[in-house]
Amino acid sequence: MSANLLTLEGVHTHIGAYHILHGVDLAIPKGQLTMLLGRNGAGKTTTLRTIMGLWQASQGKVSFAGRDITRLNTPQIAELNIAYVPESMGIFSDLTVKENMLLAARSASRASQMDAARLKWIFSLFPAVEKFWNHPAGKLSGGQKQMLAVARAIVEPRELLIVDEPSKGLAPAIINNMIDAFAQLKASGVTILLVEQNINFAKRLGDTVAVMDNGRVVHAGSMKELAEDAALQQSLLGLAL
Known part of the structure; x- marks a missing residue:
């Protein structure tokens, strides 16, 4: 153990x-x-x-x-x-997927500063996050929002x-x-x-x-x-x- x-x-x-x-x-x-x-x-x-x-x-x-x-x-x-994804997911509906991710990336002040290799890995786990990168998060389906919520939690190690x-x-x-x-x-x-x-x-x-x-x-x-x-x-x- x-x-x-x-x-x-x-x-x-x-x-x-x-x-x-x-x-x-x-x-x-x-x-x-x-x-x-x-x-x-x-x-x-x-x-x-x-x-x-x-x-x-x-x-x-x-x-x-x-x-x-x-x-x-x-x-x-x-x-x-320690990252926490609540049952409500806590997605910011009026922000884009990219903006939601950037909020959780404490070491980056703009999207270009996010770890590109880590983002590529996250996109491989959750392709919808990449597909809807510039879309309002509130427009995603329930499953896509859940993917975004988990992706946001792991945007940094x-x-x-x-x-x-x-x-x-x-x-x-x-x-x-x-x-x-x-x-x-x-x-x-x-x-x-x-x-x-x-x-x-x-x-x-x-x-x-x-x-x-x-x-x-x-x-x-x-x-x-x-x-x-x-x-x-x-x-x-x-x-x-």
Whole structure:
């Protein structure tokens, strides 16, 4: 097992009067792709937002590369080469695809300063980003917007990529393209944490898995083992993979 790049220890999160996370323990191995699964309302998105400092943990510890990041704000966390793609994707609809990408390229003040070799690699992962480079992002389809959201997150090298439900609402062909892209990202050395509801997506990509229920991690282990254990799937998720 690889060393853990990201760990959560006993993390509690309150949103107003609501106690959402109830002592989350989670380990994300370096260089692997970890799936975070669970029923709707289990606390998956809250876990991601807590990691990113968008919501502050009220108790417990979040560590990245051995550093305590629990009390850092979101810009400080992003500067550690952690990228986050929310379920909403966060696309700037009135800007072009190029302008969306440039906003995320912190080392470039204009498009010509972006890393050409990296852009070429991103275009190979997501051809629609190149095809619609000068088009308003708001005119893209849902699948194309999701590709842009992930492309924007990796426009500069990232050590950890966190993505919330990348396959939601996408056509099967787009999902297959997304699976191929994440597989290539993992092969390039990026550590990835995905929240996902598409079980086939999870089964094909995941190295490790954590399953949440009622604000806690109730199972953690190998994705392959979960995929092969129908009784465990039924117990944890109420379905069979």
